[in-house]
Amino acid sequence: MRKEALSKGTIYVLLSLGAILMLLPFVWMISTSLKAPNEVMAMPPVWIPSEWQFENYSSASEAAPFGTYFFNSIIVTVLTTIGELLTTILAAYAFSRINFHGKGVVFAVLLGTMMVPGEMLLIPNFVTVSNLGWIDSYEGLVIPWIASIFSIFLLRQYFFSVPQELSYAAKVDGCSDFKFLWYVMVPLAKPALITIALLKIIGSWNAFLWPLIVTNSQELRTLPVGLSAFTTEAGIKYELLMAASTMVILPMLLLFFVMQKYVISGVARSGLKG
Template structure:
């Protein structure tokens, strides 16, 4: 079987890309088995001379990671469920309902996607401070219950459902609520799953916002807990890499299991204007 030069070039580029993506994970896991000296020595060692298994148990005991894990699960689930619910309702309104200023409002909200998230940190912090929500689960959850990226993606998916189907359902006596949950949502499950997965990963990996709005360990999340390995005397890289593996592994497995929905939901349903 002959392989064209173009295919060889494509496979080569993809292989280089895959290698560059996997290398940091390989380095993280191998460093977690090294001694502190070996993790810093030059030239670097690509495989530990001796596997130090104690780094993993020490990393878990260095901070209350069980509490951090519980907090991360609570925040990730709450923000994901809340964002999916609000996105479904808003996307339905922009896709199937007619109301005054619909196009103008959609355009204004679309512009907010161009605003860097860092710009919103201070206004959000001041608002939550005035509401006495700093250092609570509310501060970790409430600002992320809405996402116009999710609304935009679902609107594109809902737009693929013919208007005639909506009018037919209305003539048969179906309410907007019934049409939304029994027809639109089942037909948009790939987009919903993609948004769910992306939000879950984003919330799980969030570092800056939980660091800013929490000041006690019982509310810290896993990424913030990694600070325990950075002290005035230096950074314990083997234990830090072991703890980082604890943080990354759940989301990595989740993505491997559901990555096809991200591709289908974003590429197919996100292209129709």
Template sequence: MSEKVQKSILYILLTLGAITMLIPFVWMLSTSIKSAGETMQMPPIWIPEDPKFENYIEAWNAAPFGRYFLNSVLVTVLSTAGELITTILAAFAFAKMEFYGKNILFTILIATMMVPGELLIIPNFVTLSRFDLINTYAALIVPWLASIFSVFALRQTFQGVPNELYYAAKVDGSSDFRFLWSIMVPLGKSSIVAIAILKIIGSWNSFMWPLIVTNDTELRTLPVGLQAFTTEAGTRFELLMAASTIVIIPMVIIYVFLQKQIIAGISKSGLKG
């Protein structure tokens, strides 16, 4: 098989995969401007006869989405900042510093990545309840101030910095902290940006944890707020899709403009597949 044929097959498969991934997103946008009757019409229609863009206004006013938006921004910013700080410090320690049991401790931490996140929900909930933190902003933020995956990814990047540079800085009287923030962080900028973007997307889209640890409407985030459109009487699909679009669009914009940084950061960390 010639190289051109192989490339053609590859491009066709990639195009089909891209179309498959885009279909749910296109359907969401289409449904968001349909009437209530059109959302239930069979066979389904892709283009509504009379687009109802006012669905977005009605969806925004159906619940305190302004409050939900502020909560999502607050939780996302604080949890991302906290994770970056813990990740940078831990990655530097495991990459350049020498201390007793470093490799064993790192292996244990990596092993925890094999534990499904769902298994940690109950232990985390019990821990927070004993500290009387349930139904607070702390419950939404504190459990996510560290990530073993992020530490592992950034450690791989930091290990790529020659040790001679570290030893030279120590000879010149530089402290570990100064070397970290003056040399290591700028050199690992692409990986740090990638970690931050992935954290932002994950935190913004988080649903299960905010639903479990919050009871008051004032503390809930945008994904949890989508429940407002599902009641015992049924689901307002047109409003649900409009609200879902409002939730998703900010993350789509971030990913579109910063996808190069994500790819560069992951490639420099040595992660594949």
């Protein structure tokens, strides 16, 4: 009994240390966003500002057209999420319930593409988007990211957990594959779909490199790209940069805390571990 208590205590201590290490960057970001300029680079570091500079947030919001950036981020995030959900649902159902020649080979090839670093696809994607005339447009920001092999794999595993007898019963009642998908499989896969949507929302909201290279004008840039407004030839205004970063990250943190139970449920039911 004592050995078991000691083991649990060790685990809790290690988990607490890990949590503290993970939270330190966020604490530093919020602390810096409330500092005066002379305290930002002070040595030793100042964790608690002598005076709370809340005006840093208003100054940061006025330093660039963040209203436009916020609107663009919402549009891109919503469209890419809806697009990925549609492609994921259709592809996952095909790979889990429909038998066709070469299904295993096709799926294995698609899984193999997950081993290709995303950075290697930037140039081919950029050339394709450029040839289509989608540079500096919503099409270029959205369409290349409306499908995800990982999401298809996740939902396919979830679909496998649905008893095959439901499909047989539906076909006996005259239900087509399309109706069975939308009226039976999709409602049952709600936790997995919420997980996929949440991961996509966070990824799209925080995307920086692709929006940076595919947009040329401020009218189409998103929030992460807009943070570069605080980096000038004269230096970086860290207090304003951290204030803007806090405003950018806060919506995603709140969303994750509200929806985290669905993420856990979706991953657990899909059979993914670790």
